[in-house]
Amino acid sequence: MITQLDGFLLTRQWRDTNKGLELSFWLSTDQGPLRLVVESEQAVCFIRRSNQMSLPAHIQRKPLNLKSLDSDEMDGLYFRQQRDLNSLRDHLNYDKSQLFESEIKPTERYLMERFITASLTARGNITKKNGYLEIRQPQIKQGDYSPKLRWISLDIETHDLRGRLYSIAVSTANSHQIFMVKHPRQVAPRQDPALNVQWCHNEEVALQQFFNWVKDYDPDLILGWNVTGFDLAFIKWKCQQIKMPFALGRGKETATVLEPQTSGQIAVARVPGRIVLDGIACLKGAFWNFEHFELGFVAQQMLGDEKLISAEGNKLQEIRRQYLEDPLALARYNLQDCELVARIFEKADLINFSIERARMTGLAMDRQGGSTAAFDHLYLPQLHRKGYVAPDIGSMQNATSSPGGYVMNSMPGLYKNVLVLDFKSLYPSIIRTFKIDPFGLTIGLDEESSDKTIPGFLDAAFSKEHHILPDLVTQLWKDRDAAKKANNAPLSYAIKIIMNSFYGVLGSSGCRFFNPQLASSITRRGHEIIQQSASFIEQQGLSVIYGDTDSVFVHLDQEVSENQANDIGHQLAKKLNTYWQNELSKRFDIESNLEIEFETHYLRFLMPTIRGSEAGSKKRYAGVVRKKDQLAMVFKGLETVRSDWTQLAKVFQQELYRRIFHDEPYADYVREVSEKLTAGDYDDQLIYTKRLRRPLESYTSSQPPQVKAARKMKNPGRRIQYIITLNGPEPLENITAQPDYQHYQDKQLQPVADSILYFLDTSFERLTQRQMDVFGQ
Structure with a gap:
């Protein structure tokens, strides 16, 4: 039966076979899961025609009508198996400039050359399998299908990282199930109908029942908290230990977890047909910020809920106790973790955000x-249509770096009526306006007439007519405006992130297009725009007290109403x-896409000095704004919003600033x-919380307070909570001395107070001196 289906891409895999490369794609469709199988594909990369190196006989070489960005003519290299391409790349690793686009995975190339990101239409002979549909050798094209993905939230409880499995809990939008391994001492386990516990005689039975449940429910998504690094990694290990398949994938395919090989890597789950979404990674990817990402803390911050077992005590000991003495209590705790994760995903709309990001980026x-x-x-498929190919990552050996965003020297002070004018997506708008583009740079440098180019920095020149990236940004800009009108917040945010990432990509040595001419032509143009904008504002008789990357802060000297x-x-x-419209038309004969907005009116505003100096600080300020007819405090870069300051300092700063901003008594x-x-009275607010950046034993020469405190703990983790006492730093679990109150006066209260009292001609020390000290008694 030949027909077509619309679907959303879930997972992608490839493998070498005797017939060539086999690509496998799992999709979610309205008719259920669909597997696409593409056979007899070839791996591809490119090489300069002038590079006539000797190649093995099984590598096919063809001349192509393509060029490098240096205008060299190119040939294509075709491999029956991906491992042959990988072997050649490894052999030439000493000179990354010889091959072009050799690191692109075959699944990614197959999709990108068809302009497919996530939604697609597949056409072919559909066959029914056990629980899914399949098309072999499909025809696929870009689509706009919006999926309704089925999810489960997963959490396990264990004796330790590599010990006995206690239980596996799963929850869905309207049900849940707990698979608990019965302890040998438990004769007749109690039941709680609300928990839906399935008692299992051993670990193997629990795992098999869990795999069967997943197969029957057939989710598209598996949610969790550190779900790959702990839950799935443990299940994989346990399956290996008891010699059973890790049967989480669709179509009888086994799953795996790729363990990190270095400290900078993270574990990666490969579950054919199912996407694994980790709550921590998803929140960070959507730019949510918390002091730390322990589930109980995030749940309390986002949902107002507390976990049944706190992470502050001996959590592992309590889990072991409950398993032996009160397994139903452990089942409740296990299930609660699943439900908290699901609610966090819902609250932050993380599933929709992940969907929209995949649709925008192809990731x-x-x-x-x-x-x-x-x-x-x-970018690459557009570049190929222009007749060019891109170099391998790491082949651009250019050590010149580009400057970061412009930060103006601030004018410290305590002000009334400060306006913030903000350039809307400054770097993307610079790319659009000045046609910053790798391909456009290639064409621009070859243009004989300066009328056809826009000058950049570091001797760059960009073609006015021939470019790719400015058009991509323009389309994304239109898509974002449409998403805003449709109230599609996840799509709007996903587009914003990808647009704003373009500068960082071009300025990174990890980008195949890395070239300081590109990045500098963005950042230095940004410097120029902020500086000229500040000059223009001051010509209007106003004072610019600060500028930061894409914003200018303007002080209204006169008394004015809101x-x-x-x-x-x-x-x-x-x-x-x-x-700017007039300026750019006159200087470059181009249209301005720069758009500045009036963003904020601070009724009161503090720009502090650098501590111990009279110079103004940068990226640190506070003020009062009106939001929905209510006055609200805003803190940027100050102690209140930093995780390494105590609650004492934060509460003190907020109230002191509030009083001063509202002209209330403060002394x-x-x-x-x-x-x-x-x-x-404030002993409960003196806790420092800091993380160990590396294993405790590696701290030999440097002994910061958190390290000293950690050495006094029985089982220190990476997150250390401690108090400075008269005996030095001591962990919460082992306080032996009174807090060092003078330390907190000098290091917490005084710096916070003096940052604002300086502008009132007083100080913390002056205000806290006893009367007899004032009169010299």
């Missing part, structure tokens, strides 16, 4: 980061946009906090 849903790979997926300040902000933004408050600290 698999479970791949976090990957900006360079996403750039390749979008409405007047807002009017000035909107008028100023309009004038700046007009200025007595400063004295009161100082006195209460010494009296012990």
Whole structure:
């Protein structure tokens, strides 16, 4: 039966066979899971025609109508098996400039050359298999299918990292199941109908029942918390230990977990037909920030819920106790972890965000980061259509670096009425306006007439007419505007992230197009735009007190009402946009895509000095804004928003700043906090929380406080909580001395207070001196 189906790409794999490469793609469709199998494919890379190296007989070489970005003519190299390409690349690893696009995986090349990201239409002879559909040798094309993915949340409990399996819990949108291994001492396990516990005689039975349940429920997504690094890695190990298949994949395919080989790597799950989404990685990929990512902490912050077993005590000991003495309590804890993860995914809309990011970038849903790979997926097929191929990553041996975003020296002070004008997506708009592009640079440098090019930096020149990246950014910009109008927040955010990543990609040595001419032509143009904008504003009789990458901070010297300040902000933004339209037309004969917006009106604003200096700080400020008719405090880069300061400092800073910003008395408050600290009233707010960046035993010469505290713990992890006592740093589990209150006065209260009291001609020390000290008694 020949027909076609619309689907959403879940997983992709390839393998070498005697017939050539076999590509396998699993899709979610309205008719259920669909597997596409492509046989007899060839692996491909490129080589300069002038490079007539001796090649093995099984490598086919063909002249192609393609060029390198250096305008060298190119040949294609075709391999029956991917391992042959990999072998040649490894052999030439000493000179990465010899091969072109040799690192691209065959599945990625197959998809990108068809302009397929995630949604597609597949046509072919559909056959029914056991639980899924299959098309062999399909015809596929780009589609716009929106999936409805079926998910489960998974969590396991164990004796330790490589010990006995206690239980496996899974939850869905409307059901749950717990597979618990019965302890030999448990004669007749109690039941709780609400928990739905299935008691299993041993670990093998529990795993088999779990695999059967997954096969029957057939989810597209497996959610969890460190689910690959712990849960799936443990299950894989346990399956190996008891010699049973790791049967999580669709179509009777086994799963695997690729363990990290170095400290910088993370574990990767490969489950054919199912995507594994880790809550920690997904939150970080969507730019959620927390002091740390322990599940209980994130759940408390996002959902207001506490875990049944706290991570602060001896968590592992309590899990072991419950398994022996109260297994149903452990089942509740196990299930709660699943449900908390599912609720976090729902609260942050992480599934939809992951779907939209995959649709925009071509990256698999479970791949976090990957900006360079996403750039390749979008850019390379367009480059090939222009008749060019790209170099291998690492072949551009250029040590010149480009500057970062422009940060203006600030004018420290305590202000009223500060306006923030912000360039909307500055770097993407620079790419659009000045036609920054690897291909456009190649053409621009060959142009004989300067009228056809736009000058960049480091002697760069970009073609006005021939380019790829500016058009990609323009389309993404339109897509984002449409997503905003449709209230599709996940899509809008996914587009924003990919657009803003383009500069970072071009400035990274991990990008195959790495060239300082590209990155510098973005950042240095940004410097110029911020500096010229500041000059224009000051010509209007206003003061610019700070500038930061894509924003300028303007102080209104005169007394004005909120409405007047807002009017000035909107008028100023309009004038700046007009200025840049005229300026770029006059200088380069190009249209400006720069768009500055009036973003914020700070009723009160603090720009502190650098500690111990009279110079203004950078990327650190605070202020008061009006949000929905309510006054709200904003802190940027200060102690309140930093995880390495105590709760004492944070609470003190927020209240002190609030009083000063609202012109309320503050001196007595400063004295009161100082006195209460010494009296012990704030002992519960003195905890430092810091992470060990490397194993404890590796700290030999450097002994920071968290290391000293960790050495006093029985089983220290990476996250250390401690208090500075009269005996030095001590962990919470082993406090032997009174807190060192003078330390907290000097290192927590005083720096916070003096950062704002400096502008009121007073200080923490002056306010907290006793009266007899003032009179010299």
